[in-house]
Amino acid sequence: MRFVALSLFLGVASAAVLVVPAGGQYGPSCPCPPPPSAPCCVCQPVRHTVEIGIYDNYFGPDTVTVGAGTVVRWINYGQHRHTSTATAGPWDSGELGHGESYALTFTSPGVASYYCRVHPREMRATLVVR
Numbered sequence: 001m002r003f004v005a006l007s008l009f010l011g012v013a014s015a016a017v018l019v020v021p022a023g024g025q026y027g028p029s030c031p032c033p034p035p036p037s038a039p040c041c042v043c044q045p046v047r048h049t050v051e052i053g054i055y056d057n058y059f060g061p062d063t064v065t066v067g068a069g070t071v072v073r074w075i076n077y078g079q080h081r082h083t084s085t086a087t088a089g090p091w092d093s094g095e096l097g098h099g100e101s102y103a104l105t106f107t108s109p110g111v112a113s114y115y116c117r118v119h120p121r122e123m124r125a126t127l128v129v130r
């Protein structure tokens with residue numbers, strides 16, 4: 001019975017999220033204006049974004065823990081070209097120049113090691129998704 005009550009509560013909570021008043025947060029890809037305009041689509045909630053810096057020649061921070069559903073964005077602040085490349089293969093940003101970035105959404109828990117293909121010896125880091 002407790003579980004049922006909790007589910008109902010969560011149902012009410014998520015219904016409330018759908019009627020965020022003007023000024024509420026909407027995803028960058030959402031094409032429709034916020035209420036009170038007539039709803040034209042279902043807007044996705046804004047995803048939490050975590051930034052990881054790429055420098056010459058290290059990732060900072062080199063170990064990052066995020067919650068499932070988080071967008072992780074690597075930004076190259078260095079002067080040289082670098083990559084964010086998963087050791088086990090799930091992603092490879094390709095070479096990023098100064099100021100370029102690469103973003104992924106991590107939807108399920110796990111631990112991934114990644115490195116820079118240009119500087120594989122010195123640039124190594126870990127991403128933990130909980």
Ligand SMILES: [Cu+2]
Nearest residue numbers: 082116118119
């Ligand atoms: Cu590099």
